Amino acid sequence: MLLLLHSRVCCSNLLFYLSWNIQSDMVEWNVPKPRHLRLLRSALQRERLTGEQSDLWAPLADQGWRPYLGSVNAPSLPQKSEGYLQVFLDGGLNQQRMGICDAVAVAKILNATLVIPHLEVNPVWQDSSSFMDIFDVDHFMNVLKDEIPIIKELPDEFSWSTREYYATAIRATRIKRAPVHASANWYLENVLPVLQSNGIAAISPFSHRLSFDNLPSEIQQLRCKVNFKALVFVPHIRALGDALVHRLRYPPGHSRASSTDYLRETTNQNGKQNPQKFVVLHLRFDKDMAAHSACDFGGGKAEKLALAKYRQTIWQGRVINSQFTDKELRSQGRCPLTPEEVGLLLAALGFDNNTRLYLASHKVYGGEARISTLRKIFPLMEDKKSLASSAERVHIKGKASLLAAVDYYVGMHSDIFVSASPGNMHNALVGHRTFENMKTIRPNMVLLGQLFLNKNISWSQFRQAMVEGHQNRQGQLRLRKPKQSIYTYPAPDCMCHA
Numbered sequence: 001m002l003l004l005l006h007s008r009v010c011c012s013n014l015l016f017y018l019s020w021n022i023q024s025d026m027v028e029w030n031v032p033k034p035r036h037l038r039l040l041r042s043a044l045q046r047e048r049l050t051g052e053q054s055d056l057w058a059p060l061a062d063q064g065w066r067p068y069l070g071s072v073n074a075p076s077l078p079q080k081s082e083g084y085l086q087v088f089l090d091g092g093l094n095q096q097r098m099g100i101c102d103a104v105a106v107a108k109i110l111n112a113t114l115v116i117p118h119l120e121v122n123p124v125w126q127d128s129s130s131f132m133d134i135f136d137v138d139h140f141m142n143v144l145k146d147e148i149p150i151i152k153e154l155p156d157e158f159s160w161s162t163r164e165y166y167a168t169a170i171r172a173t174r175i176k177r178a179p180v181h182a183s184a185n186w187y188l189e190n191v192l193p194v195l196q197s198n199g200i201a202a203i204s205p206f207s208h209r210l211s212f213d214n215l216p217s218e219i220q221q222l223r224c225k226v227n228f229k230a231l232v233f234v235p236h237i238r239a240l241g242d243a244l245v246h247r248l249r250y251p252p253g254h255s256r257a258s259s260t261d262y263l264r265e266t267t268n269q270n271g272k273q274n275p276q277k278f279v280v281l282h283l284r285f286d287k288d289m290a291a292h293s294a295c296d297f298g299g300g301k302a303e304k305l306a307l308a309k310y311r312q313t314i315w316q317g318r319v320i321n322s323q324f325t326d327k328e329l330r331s332q333g334r335c336p337l338t339p340e341e342v343g344l345l346l347a348a349l350g351f352d353n354n355t356r357l358y359l360a361s362h363k364v365y366g367g368e369a370r371i372s373t374l375r376k377i378f379p380l381m382e383d384k385k386s387l388a389s390s391a392e393r394v395h396i397k398g399k400a401s402l403l404a405a406v407d408y409y410v411g412m413h414s415d416i417f418v419s420a421s422p423g424n425m426h427n428a429l430v431g432h433r434t435f436e437n438m439k440t441i442r443p444n445m446v447l448l449g450q451l452f453l454n455k456n457i458s459w460s461q462f463r464q465a466m467v468e469g470h471q472n473r474q475g476q477l478r479l480r481k482p483k484q485s486i487y488t489y490p491a492p493d494c495m496c497h498a
Helices: 002-023 037-044 050-057 093-110 137-143 163-167 184-190 192-198 217-230 235-249 262-268 287-293 300-315 326-331 339-349 367-377 400-411 424-435 445-453 459-469
Strands: 065-067 084-089 113-115 200-203 278-282 356-360 416-419 495-497
Touching (some): 037 339, 037 367, 037 459, 084 093, 093 113, 093 424, 137 217, 192 200, 217 424, 235 356, 235 400, 278 400, 278 424, 287 300, 326 445, 339 445, 400 424, 416 424
Parallel strands (some): 084 200, 278 356, 278 416
Antiparallel strands (some): 065 495
8 A cells, every 4th residue: 555655656746747847848958059050051952853852752662562461261259258358558659559459469369358448548648538539449349340359348247347446456357467578378377267267357557568479370460450450540530630631732822721621621622733742750859758868969058957857757867878978879879860860861862842741749859949940941841730720639639649640640641751760659650651562761870870970071971871871761671570569560470472
């Protein structure tokens, strides 16, 4: 009981610190000046190269791989389920997405009935969105109806099995020590007996709790079926996403949206206008990532102290990168790209200032002051706020998971996707776009880190290094290696070579 009380106090203090911190962002760093001024001047004066542009925007060539999710003639469901399986998923949208896929797979392994997964409230973003707020639950259940039994809610005799019930004491039906990347046998030996004895088992925590290796092919293919076919966003997310894509493809004379009837605008606009191509840039540069990287981002002494304080509060100072210098971290490619740096990368690859860029990001540390350099390089940059009115965004306002869902949807409908730093959104979209054979640029972080350390490098040298260093990083299929995620590398488990 004392331990539980202590954890609640710590959590309360953490949330207070985070909320105070969000309000104090503007006083904890000096407005950062461009750190690569020589390259920036050249990037702003770059000329449009027609032949290069056509190569950039060309679709990814057919690589000979096709999605494969198992036999059409799937075996029928067993007549009797072993019991009800509950899972409680933490993390952001894409971590929870992977957890949902794993939950379906574990239910299949155990011959259990899956209860629609419970999504925990993220302590940073405080988003309480449920599975049914984000995903089309009826579509989810229909796609998987021949795989496992799924229910939206527990029957009355098990209504006691709630998140609150497991938070107050040790319970026989809760599995709380599932190892990370557990094997199928572990579930059969440790969870199946609980199901058979009690009729229900609740696993918490559950994120990253199923191995990527040594599983039957049908289980691997089921995970991909969930990820790429069953998990579809709710209609209002898809409608807003379609409207944003349409406005990027067919921009009006001004960039700000005024109409609130985005469904009518999407379907009735004059179809004679040639659709424009656009890039989605996932810019993960929030305070959490900036602090955890332990890199210097040019915000001066105030920023360094603020990030050091954040590291101490959140991780008690235990951040591995803190033992290295900024130069060492950058030369190893361990620093997230700033908005300025990802802008220079895209400019060097040949994207000109007429490129339509959609910024997929929840909150950038440093706000508009940090983004302004990127906006100078790409003046046609847009985001949810610039493309949709506040009335259109009312259902997603302040809800991190729904905001991320819109960005994910737009990312899956773009000509090119680029992520400034590795992370769950990067991994999820890289895998999904690989499955659909779509162009995705993966920044060479080590090369970029080393080049940005060279303050004497010329634009032509930088440009040549970027083009050569990214020739094979534009969506070319890479086969999954042991221990790698099937959600990032779906081949060969979920794809076949034609």
